[in-house]
Amino acid sequence: MSDFRTKVGVERFYQVLFYIIAQALKLDGFLNPVISAVDSRPLFANVGGPGKKHCDCAAKKNCSCEKTFTDPDAAVGTMRKKTNMNKYFVGYRKHTIVCHSKQGPVPLISITLPANVHDVNVLLPLLEKLKQVEDLKLEYLVADLGYFDQVVNVQALSKHDVILSTGVKKNTVLPEDMNKDLQFVCPQGHPLIWDSFDKQTLDVWFKGDEDHCRSCLFNPTCEKFFHKNHLEKPLINSPVPHGSRLQIELNKFRKQVELNFAMESNALDSVMRHKKLPVRGLPRVQVFAIMTDIFRLIKMMIKHRRATVIPRERDKFLNKMRINSFTHPVGV
Structure with missing residues (x-):
């Protein structure tokens, strides 16, 4: 198996994955690419102890050779603080785009890189890689603030036609014309209703609420339509309305993806202890991650x-036939 992974290579495994995704798109009611999410999780490298010098120098203490781990491609990264676990780890980080489905989150594509590579540098390569899949069109991509960047968000929208949605922290400084419920208000302080988003000018349009406009003294002279540009404050002026049903569903799906990553991480316990990878080296780790996505996609x-x-009563019918075959043998 190890020789097979070495000879086939990473790009060939990607082609196999894209072929299976194309087959999955043909299944009625399976994938829902309208809602998708991107997230990352740490992959602990199969290393033993701190970094050491693996050079052939006679005086290793005085030489200028760099210290490396037993896995030379692994790097030191950070992760969320957990009980009895260090904030720093040695290994890789797997960045995955996950699609919504009735059977649960479905991994579409992953890129595995050393742990010191920031999340925001991987978003555009993921979308570029996913363009190789025929008939696959993502619309909304929810992510945490680690993937948020003004330039990256605009490029994802202009080049790939994908709207990136991120949450707003509680300590975020809101503009003066926005209330605590993250709703923009008119000059008279009435909440506005989200109307539309113009992908050409990147303007988010709002309109006045008729219930408030009827009793407003400035109703005859008010334009009743207001707009904000997405480039001014991308986090606040989001194409996805704050507090809308769409944003609630996107955030709910992102939490499902985080739980799905936890289950995938726990599955490594059956391979090696302490959730470490069974292989070393970036190419082999990438192949291992792609094969994991392929197997999970096929299972789903x-x-x-x-x-x-399959009919719902099939299992009961087969069990009934099995019982009858034992109670009334054919030869009797």
Whole structure:
């Protein structure tokens, strides 16, 4: 198996993954690419102890060779603080775009890089890689603030036609014309209703609420339509309305993706202890991550077909036939 992974290579495994995704898109009611999410999780490298010099110099204490781990491609990264765990770890970080489906979050594509690579530098390569899949069109991509960047958000919208949605922290300084419920207000202090988003000018349009406009003294002279540009404050002037049902569903799906990553991380316990990777080196780790996504996608495709094609009473019927075959043998 190790020789097979070495000879096939990373790009060939990506082509296999894209072919299976194309087959999954043909299943009715399986994938819902309208809602998707991007997130990352740490992959602990299979290393033993701190970094050491692995050079052939006679005087290793005085030489200027760099200290490396037993996995030379692994790097030191940070992760969320957990009980009895260090903030820093040695290994890689797997960045994955996950799609919504009735069977749960479905991983579409992953890029695995050393742990010291920032999340925001991986978003555009992920979208560029995913363009190789035919008939796949993402619309809304929810992410945490680690993937937020003004330039990256605009490029994702202009080049890939994907709207990136991120949450707003509680300590964020809000503009003067926005209330605590993250709703823009008119000059008279009435909440505005989100109307539309112009992808050409990147303007977010709002309109006045008729219930408030009827009793307003400035109703005859008010334009009743207001706009904010997405480039001025991308986090606040989001194409996805704050507090809307769409944003609630996106944030709910992002939490499901985080739980899905935790289950995937726990699955490594059956391979090696302490959730460490069973392979070393960036190319082999990338192949291992792609194969994990392929196997999970195939399992969910099988689960979907069983839930939609196979009759619900099939198992009961087969068990009944099995019992009858034992109680009334054919030869009797």
